[in-house]
Amino acid sequence: MPFPVECHVKAKIINNEKVKKKFDRAKINHKQQAKEKQDTGDSASEDVQDNLFVLNQMEREVTGSGVFIEWVFMFVIKSDDYRDCKRKAKRLMKRLKETQIYAVNPLADQLQLFYQCLHGNDLFINKYWLQRTTATGIAENLFGVSQSLGTKTGFYIGRIDKFIRSVSREEAVASSRDIILFSLLLAAKGIKGAVSDSPHVLIYWSNW
Structure with a gap:
């Protein structure tokens, strides 16, 4: 996009018992719909069967x-002018729709969503904006996530391993083009409340 767009995500893990109760109620409703269809001689609609599955x-x-x-x-767009x-x-x-992603402009809930975006606020938005998925489901929405790690300049300390299975160190290094750099100069910048500007660095080394 030719202008800045922020993506804000708020999430919390929910108790499985709470989820199970919702599923049980939904299953009863869908089974009842399917039974009513069968009683009248009709087959359950494809949507009902898909939902039950x-x-x-x-x-x-x-x-x-x-x-x-x-x-x-939430997508966040900023401007000094309302229009x-x-x-x-x-x-x-329009751009999202071209990629089969359908977004909604929440005119009535703008203020509520603004406060929802503030750092430190709990997930309090009404149920109509909430999504409930497995951890895998939310991970599938992380399109375009950067895999950069470390700093742009500094000492070479390793590489990003993109394998999802265990491989040898040599194979992982040979297949990775993403290096990790570490700059002590950046770590030495003045931090409020710090006793000194000297960086204290702990390096954990895994021997695989």
């Missing part, structure tokens, strides 16, 4: 070791 899958996650997260994802801000919002929504 998803609910059964998620129920297995709940009763197993799955972790469920409640979260809200300019609206124009930018429309442009962003």
